[in-house]
Amino acid sequence: MDAKIFTARPASRSRHVLAEGPVWMPETSEVLWIDVERGSVHIGRIVDGIVEQTRQLDFDGRVGAAVPGDRGSLLVAAHDRLVIVGPDGVRRDGPILVAPGVASRSNDGGCDPAGRFLVGTLALDDRTGQEFLYRLEHDGSLTVLDSDLTLSNGLAWSPDGRLLYSTDTVPGVIWVRDYDPESGATGPRRRHLHIEQGFPDGICVDSRGFLWVAIWGEGEVRSFTPAGEPSDTVRVPAPHVSSVAFVGDGLDRLLITTASRDLDEDGMLRHPDAGRLFLADVGVTGAPTTAWSE
Numbered sequence: 553m554d555a556k557i558f559t560a561r562p563a564s565r566s567r568h569v570l571a572e573g574p575v576w577m578p579e580t581s582e583v584l585w586i587d588v589e590r591g592s593v594h595i596g597r598i599v600d601g602i603v604e605q606t607r608q609l610d611f612d613g614r615v616g617a618a619v620p621g622d623r624g625s626l627l628v629a630a631h632d633r634l635v636i637v638g639p640d641g642v643r644r645d646g647p648i649l650v651a652p653g654v655a656s657r658s659n660d661g662g663c664d665p666a667g668r669f670l671v672g673t674l675a676l677d678d679r680t681g682q683e684f685l686y687r688l689e690h691d692g693s694l695t696v697l698d699s700d701l702t703l704s705n706g707l708a709w710s711p712d713g714r715l716l717y718s719t720d721t722v723p724g725v726i727w728v729r730d731y732d733p734e735s736g737a738t739g740p741r742r743r744h745l746h747i748e749q750g751f752p753d754g755i756c757v758d759s760r761g762f763l764w765v766a767i768w769g770e771g772e773v774r775s776f777t778p779a780g781e782p783s784d785t786v787r788v789p790a791p792h793v794s795s796v797a798f799v800g801d802g803l804d805r806l807l808i809t810t811a812s813r814d815l816d817e818d819g820m821l822r823h824p825d826a827g828r829l830f831l832a833d834v835g836v837t838g839a840p841t842t843a844w845s846e
Contacts, residue, residue, distance in 0.1 A: 567827030616658030665713035667845025672704020706755035754795025798838020
């Protein structure tokens with residue numbers, strides 16, 4: 553199979569500090585994403601190749617992830633806890649993710665095939681190997697899947713739901729484990745990929761089971777076969793590529809989020825589109841994702 557190189561094009565009018573966590577919402581044909589540093593959740597529609605924002609919700613502190621619920625709510629991983637935003641806009645607190653006084657915060661999350669929400673944490677100091685990957689069960693309790701991470705990041709499932717991919721950005725590792733999509737039972741974690749150039753961030757899976765990985769610091773999205781072999785590359789005119797998702801009614805467009813964070817004045821002059829959303833046509837379709845089961 554010959555590897556292909558694609559180029560992403562800017563697809564938003566505004567720049568973000570740290571855009572992240574794109575999610576396609578098929579029921580309304582909308583895109584959801586966040587700006588971590590601004591503590592904001594955004595929803596918009598794709599119109600003529602541009603993601604036009606229609607709604608924004610703001611939170612105190614950073615936001616790590618947000619997903620739609622199957623009854624019209626939003627589940628948001630706020631700085632240290634989960635927050636449920638009802639269809640009427642009323643907010644209520646969910647479980648605590650970070651204990652008071654601990655220098656950590658929530659980070660990337662996603663829903664398994666049964667609608668359970670998984671979310672990780674990251675260290676805000678120099679600690680390593682002490683961060684968590686949690687799963688929010690249907691009864692509202694939290695299950696710990698990992699407790700030895702440094703910067704828990706992108707999550708994705710194989711098309712049949714029987715493999716869970718999870719990212720630890722700082723060591724550059726993407727893990728894989730067997731996963732029962734009904735019960736949530738997991739097998740032993742094993743190393744799937746080690747990224748040596750750049751840092752793996754958000755991830756998604758296409759309908760063939762290929763993994764698409766946002767590479768922070770390299771201005772790329774790289775794809776890998778189910779066996780872990782390198783495949784296609786998407787070049788993005790922004791160095792800090794943060795996450796990726798297949799969007800559109802046919803799940804036939806790749807939406808890529810980027811950051812302007814950590815770029816000085818010279819860096820922004822060289823990368824004026826850093827922080828924007830991007831779209832790329834890569835010739836494949838994405839695997840459907842699942843809403844949070846409220």
